[in-house]
Amino acid sequence: MSLNLSFARSQFPALSDADDAWTYLDNAGGSQVLGAVADRIHDYLLTSSVQLGASYGVSTLAAERLYAGQSAIAELINAARPEEVVFGPSSTVMIQTLARAIAPTMAPGDEVVVSMIDHEANIGPWLALEARGIIVRRWEMNRESMSLEVSDLESLMTARTRLVVCTQTSNIFGQLIPVEPITACAHRHGAAVCIDGVAFAPHRLVDVRAWGVDFYVFSLYKVFGPHHAVLYGKYERLLALANLSHHFVPMDKIPGKLQPGNPNYELSYGATAIPEYLVTLGKRSGAPAGASRRACMAVAFDAIAAHEAVLADRVLAWLRARRGVRIIGPASSDPLVRVPTISFVVDGCDSERIVRAIDPLRIGIRFGDFYSRRLIEDLGLAAGKGVVRASCAHYNTVADADRLVAALDQTVPC
Numbered sequence: 369m370s371l372n373l374s375f376a377r378s379q380f381p382a383l384s385d386a387d388d389a390w391t392y393l394d395n396a397g398g399s400q401v402l403g404a405v406a407d408r409i410h411d412y413l414l415t416s417s418v419q420l421g422a423s424y425g426v427s428t429l430a431a432e433r434l435y436a437g438q439s440a441i442a443e444l445i446n447a448a449r450p451e452e453v454v455f456g457p458s459s460t461v462m463i464q465t466l467a468r469a470i471a472p473t474m475a476p477g478d479e480v481v482v483s484m485i486d487h488e489a490n491i492g493p494w495l496a497l498e499a500r501g502i503i504v505r506r507w508e509m510n511r512e513s514m515s516l517e518v519s520d521l522e523s524l525m526t527a528r529t530r531l532v533v534c535t536q537t538s539n540i541f542g543q544l545i546p547v548e549p550i551t552a553c554a555h556r557h558g559a560a561v562c563i564d565g566v567a568f569a570p571h572r573l574v575d576v577r578a579w580g581v582d583f584y585v586f587s588l589y590k591v592f593g594p595h596h597a598v599l600y601g602k603y604e605r606l607l608a609l610a611n612l613s614h615h616f617v618p619m620d621k622i623p624g625k626l627q628p629g630n631p632n633y634e635l636s637y638g639a640t641a642i643p644e645y646l647v648t649l650g651k652r653s654g655a656p657a658g659a660s661r662r663a664c665m666a667v668a669f670d671a672i673a674a675h676e677a678v679l680a681d682r683v684l685a686w687l688r689a690r691r692g693v694r695i696i697g698p699a700s701s702d703p704l705v706r707v708p709t710i711s712f713v714v715d716g717c718d719s720e721r722i723v724r725a726i727d728p729l730r731i732g733i734r735f736g737d738f739y740s741r742r743l744i745e746d747l748g749l750a751a752g753k754g755v756v757r758a759s760c761a762h763y764n765t766v767a768d769a770d771r772l773v774a775a776l777d778q779t780v781p782c
């Protein structure tokens with residue numbers, strides 16, 4: 369089974385093979401958008417843009433389309449029911465939403481374990497709970513593995529631990545962090561888990577039920593969709609959260625009580641095109657005839673992982689060989705180890721200088737801390753303007769990776 373790259377690329381109108389085309393290697397910042405997503409947003413706005421909740425036909429159509437968005441995302445992540453999908457503008461807002469809604473269910477002295485390698489979106493809202501008397505235990509990076517280790521988590525768990533929050537893939541390191549052992553550890557101690565899947569979801573098939581996670585957050589604008597985001601919660605967990613909407617909204621109005629003022633309808637509907645694309649991509653990448661939609665998506669992501677590993681290896685091989693370059697994250701391109709989000713620094717040269725030298729070559733990469741500021745500071749990389757980060761998506765070609773390598777060859781000054 370191998371990725372049908374020409375089909376994949378044909379689905380993204382922004383991609384082009386013209387000589388002056390941009391090479392998009394900032395996909396961990398934001399992916400390109402499927403044409404079908406844009407078409408559905410357009411269609412929604414021109415044919416069903418009315419307020420939900422009325423009894424006339426167009427209003428019921430609009431409601432059906434919002435529900436179709438929830439159902440599509442439930443299918444994508446294998447949620448048990450569409451109501452478990454909460455929509456909002458960004459993962460940052462979704463985690464703040466969860467923190468606000470879960471805080472009233474905790475008592476002073478209750479504890480939350482928070483990973484310190486995360487994007488600030490999954491740290492700040494939890495640290496803010498300290499003001500309510502909740503104890504936040506910091507889960508630091510393990511210096512040997514340069515990752516999060518369950519053995520370290522175990523030592524932070526107590527009888528008062530209510531929640532464990534961490535990333536599934538660091539947006540700096542790109543390494544995969546298995547969530548099942550984290551979830552198992554949390555559950556053994558009676559705690560829930562909230563996983564930041566933002567850097568994972570564009571690269572591997574999400575399966576919230578297989579993993580047993582309680583909450584899961586990711587951004588659709590990094591998964592080939594619009595600027596819109598998802599908070600998944602197990603139904604009974606969502607039921608227990610506080611109501612963030614009007615006082616008369618019932619506690620069992622899920623996900624409505626967590627979407628005050630309603631989510632964006634057209635973007636929710638646009639998202640219906642994402643699983644459809646992945647199913648078709650799976651079929652065109654070798655899924656057997658008659659395979660279920662989920663099996664097709666699994667084939668698509670297997671093909672994506674294999675293709676992305678080839679891309680990553682082109683870049684990592686150059687970085688590994690170059691003196692004075694330090695890869696920040698695994699040096700291996702093994703798809704069991706990492707996604708193709710690749711960060712590095714160059715001795716004696718700040719990261720901004722490298723990226724600005726590459727900008728005129730029409731290659732989109734970037735530098736900085738990517739809001740994982742605590743991690744970048746902990747690694748001692750803040751003074752050098754953070755890391756250079758190149759991040760592939762499945763629609764990138766080997767030629768894209770080689771173009772980056774050639775550009776680095778010209779610009780990296782050692």
Ligand SMILES: Cc1ncc(COP(=O)(O)O)c(C=O)c1O
Nearest residue numbers: 458459460487489539566567587
């Ligand atoms: C790992 C990770 N978590 C959270 C976020 C925040 O996502 P959003 O931009 O949707 O708020 C990002 C954004 O880059 C991210 O990379």
